[in-house]
Amino acid sequence: MHKSQLAGFIIDCQNADMDKAAEFWSEALGFPRQHTKDPAEANYELLRTGPNDLHIELQDVDHPSRVHIDIETDNIDAEVARLKKLGARRIKAIKGWVVMEAPTGHRFCVVRPQRARFQEEANQWPD
Numbered sequence: 657m658h659k660s661q662l663a664g665f666i667i668d669c670q671n672a673d674m675d676k677a678a679e680f681w682s683e684a685l686g687f688p689r690q691h692t693k694d695p696a697e698a699n700y701e702l703l704r705t706g707p708n709d710l711h712i713e714l715q716d717v718d719h720p721s722r723v724h725i726d727i728e729t730d731n732i733d734a735e736v737a738r739l740k741k742l743g744a745r746r747i748k749a750i751k752g753w754v755v756m757e758a759p760t761g762h763r764f765c766v767v768r769p770q771r772a773r774f775q776e777e778a779n780q781w782p783d
Contacts, residue, residue: 659778660735663728663770664711670721674701678714687712707772726753726765728774734783735766 678701687703701714729735743759753767
């Protein structure tokens with residue numbers, strides 16, 4: 657058995673001034689920016705949501721701007737396999753997550769747990 661649920665939304669920004677983009681989305685959505693000094697996170701701007709709220713971040717990308725979702729799971733391989741059975745296809749692994757594409761053409765990511773109450777609230781699936 658493994659668990660998964662919607663983790664949050666990623667705002668993909670192509671060729672954007674990430675500082676201005678983060679400022680806009682922070683003000684538009686009412687969530688303060690969460691600055692990071694980690695060089696590995698240079699392509700990301702986080703918005704501070706509550707510990708069990710949906711995760712919202714901006715990502716600097718080389719494809720057209722769009723919004724995609726993240727699905728959080730305690731077993732990435734099992735969740736990828738479950739989603740493939742539903743018709744999704746695996747695109748590539750990046751760092752510790754997997755980029756997938758739904759049968760509708762929408763891209764999404766399968767990531768490690770993000771929200772505080774993941775274990776209590778996530779859907780449970782047979783492996």
